[in-house]
Amino acid sequence: MRASTVTNVHQDEQLSAGSLVRTWFRMLFGLTIGSVTGLLGLAAAALGTGTIRLTEYELRRIARFDRAVYTTPLGKGGCRRYLAARWLVGLLGAGVICMLLFWYAVAISMVTAWLFDGTWGLVKDGDHVSAELLALVTIPGALVIFVTTAGVPGVAALDRWLATTVLGTSQQTLLRQRVAELTSTRADVIEAIDDERRRIERDLHDGVQQRLVALGMLIGRARRAKDDEQLQQLLRQAHDTAGETIDELREVATRVYPAVLDDSGLDAALEVLAERSSVRVDIGNELKTSPGTALETVIYFVVSEAVNNAAKYADPSVVEVSLWPGKDDITIMVWDDGIGGADPTGTGLSGLARRVKAVDGDFEVTSPLGGPTTIYARLPCG
Incomplete structure (x- = not known):
């Protein structure tokens, strides 16, 4: 047991070291691109054109090579201020990269000289340089390499901080917003359960x-x-x-709770729902795999309540139900050709909205007088 534990710890350390190296090179590549786009951003800020598009690219670059920045809706003035300041970060990144390349080139040339002729290639008055002089050259060089190496994540953090400060929302603000959102959602869930x-x-x-x-x-x-x-x-x-x-x-x-949902899955449960409905229900389910019991339950009850509301109040000839997967979400659409005029604040639809909000989803109702009525629900499934 002890030997196994030591082996696992050693493997974890190797994985952690490899992850750090990959992260460092990813940040280095991102800074290299950012050094070029910094000058483009300065030109865009000076001319006042293309600032929003270039800022969106910078935010995608930061998210790709470091981590995502949560921003407020982008405006032309904020993007212009951001790009006017960001070129300094790009210049700093270019300086770090140049220092890295210079000292790595010096180190490689010294090692190559030593390997090929047994010396460091440094001669003084016909004699090879002493060990003391060699240390005087290599130790500061190693320190500079270390500092510039550490400068890569430092400049990347500065890049992310600038975007957050000028355009985005701080982590503390995000946490406060999330706590308030969860508190509201919990109250809605309790109210929905009581209803x-x-x-x-x-x-x-x-x-x-x-x-x-x-x-x-x-x-x-x-x-x-x-x-x-x-x-x-x-x-x-x-x-x-x-x-x-x-x-x-x-x-x-x-x-x-429909027992068929557990016994036979979502497809069978929706088919039974369609058969038992007082109006014709056409179902198009493009979900190839099960999203899990919890999401299947939410999907079923969203469809069930929407169909029942349509049959009870809209007098439709047909109700169409469509389900399709996205990159990290599932979309539900329930459409009917009834009389329209559905009230999103009514008991049925507000209960549906609370059920969707409980899983961090989005809910939307479009129902002009005369119809048709369309209900959209987006459920995250990441």
Whole structure:
């Protein structure tokens, strides 16, 4: 066990060292490009043209070779100020790169001379340079190489800091915004859960409970029946009521959570939803793989609530449901040809919006009077 632990630690150290080297060379390449674009940025800032496009390129470069910068919406004035200051960072990066190339060239030439003729190639009065003079040359050179090597991530950090200061949002501000967003989302989730509980209670009270009361009354009348014909009639009514109660209870259970979603997956659950709907529902599902149980549940209930709302209020002839994957998200579109005029602040659609917001998604409703109505939901799946 001890030998295995030591081996794992050694492998982790190798991986960490390799990662640091790759990161350093990635930053060096990014600074090389930034040194060239710095002069282009100065020209763009002076002329006042192409500043937004060049700033967008600089932000993509920083994200590609270092890490992403979170910015506010870009404006021409802010981009011009950023590019007017950024050329200094590009110049500093060019200086670091030139120093690196110079001292690495000196080091390589000295090593090459030593390997080929056994000397360092330095001669004084016919004699080879002493070890003391050699140390006087190589030690400062090694220090300069170390400092310039460390300067690469330093200039990269300065580049990122300038973009964040002029254009972006600090990490502290992002954290505060995220905390506020999560607090609001949590409150919305709690409210949505309470609304769902109240709806289930109404379904049970107004539907299932009333049918069970009627069933009990029919059984009581059957027990008091005076002739066989009346008894058989009451029993038939009790049997029909029991069947209707079972169907309604199954409907309530499906609205709480559809068992077919766990048993057969999202495709089968959406097909059952379409079959049970009172209007025609056409489903186009382009998801090739399962996005996971949690997202499948959200997708199902978004589609279910949107279809039910359309059937209840819009009087459509058809509802079209489309699902397709993006790079790191899933888009849901529910379209109907009904009367339109859907209110996004209404109980049904606001509940849908809260459900989507709970997973950091986006929700949008377009419903002009006269129709059609289109509901978009984007769910991140990274």
